[in-house]
Amino acid sequence: xxHLVESGGGLVQAGGSLRLSCVASGIIISxxxxxxxxxxxxxxRELVAVITSGGSTNYADSVKGRFTIxxxxxxxxxxxxMNSLKPGDTAVYYCNAEITxxxxxxxxxxxxxxxx
Numbered sequence: 001x002x003h004l005v006e007s008g009g010g011l012v013q014a015g016g017s018l019r020l021s022c023v024a025s026g027i028i029i030s031x032x033x034x035x036x037x038x039x040x041x042x043x044x045r046e047l048v049a050v051i052t053s054g055g056s057t058n059y060a061d062s063v064k065g066r067f068t069i070x071x072x073x074x075x076x077x078x079x080x081x082m083n084s085l086k087p088g089d090t091a092v093y094y095c096n097a098e099i100t101x102x103x104x105x106x107x108x109x110x111x112x113x114x115x116x
Contacts, residue, residue, distance in 0.1 A: 002026040002105045004095045009110030012085055016114070020080040022095030022107060027076075031097040031104075034078045036069060038091035038112075045094065049080060062088070085114045 008020040020036065035050035049059045049069040057069050068081040078095065095107040 002097075004097060004105055004107035006093065006095050006107040006110040009093060009112045011113045011115065014086055014114055014116050016085050017081070017083045018085065018112060020082065020093055020095075020110060020112075022078045022080075024076045024078075024097055024105075027097060027099070027105070029099055031099055033098045034071065035096045035098070036078075036080045037094045037096055038089075039094070039109075040091040043091075048093070051078060082112070085112075087114045087116045090114050 003025045005023050006020060008018055010018060012018055030053055033050050033052045036048045037045050038048050039045040047060060048063055049057065049067055051057050051069045051071055059067060066082065066084045069078065071078045090113050092109040092111050094109045096104055098104040
């Protein structure tokens, strides 16, 4: 059974930092990409950052230069380092592992709240 477990969320003041972790278990086939998404109340879920199996990364324009996605294959973990946080970054952050174009798995999400 596949599980993705996010952690590292919390309450932080504007300008602060958080590091989110996504630990995967039960995945037999290596995902072709792992992404971090976020969803704020009343908004659609949006892609924040993604890292491919080849190590390529891509970021939403709103987080470029502030967020960094990375992975530790030995620990089956993908990280999202978030610096210079803004109140607009407040959302539930989700991890997604894309196995194929039609098969992906989601974690349960972790809340990030940035106070002004």
